[in-house]
Amino acid sequence: MAKNWYPIIDYEKCTGCLTCVSFCPHGVYEVDPDTGKPKVVNPENCVEFCRGCQKVCPTGAISYFEDS
Ligand code: SF4
Ligand code: SF4
Structure with a gap:
């Protein structure tokens, strides 16, 4: 469990290719x-x-x- 570590998507840049969804094996997306x-x-x-x-x-x- 990582309370301060999770992805934030910039929807201005995201094209909706869904590569990230396919890639992550942990059901984050x-x-x-x-x-x-x-x-x-x-x-x-x-x-x-x-x-x-x-x-x-x-x-x-x-x-x-955590980067932000
Ligand atoms: S991998 Fe594709 S769907 Fe995921 S954030 Fe990047 S552009 Fe968007
Ligand atoms: S691939 Fe999954 S576990 Fe790794 S940073 Fe992305 S959302 Fe988190």
Whole structure:
């Protein structure tokens, strides 16, 4: 459990490719049915200091709460 470590998506940069949703094995994301873009639904499942989804995001849309 990582209270201060979870992804934050910049929806201006996000294209909705869903690479991050497919990539994360921890169920942090779900697809928002309204926008077709990822939504962080289980931030507590995010692994502290993991930057996996950030690395695979083609548009650099993912940062982390602790970075902000
Ligand atoms: S940082 Fe790692 S654990 Fe957290 S959402 Fe991204 S891929 Fe999943
Ligand atoms: S990988 Fe990046 S651009 Fe693709 S859906 Fe996730 S946040 Fe958006």
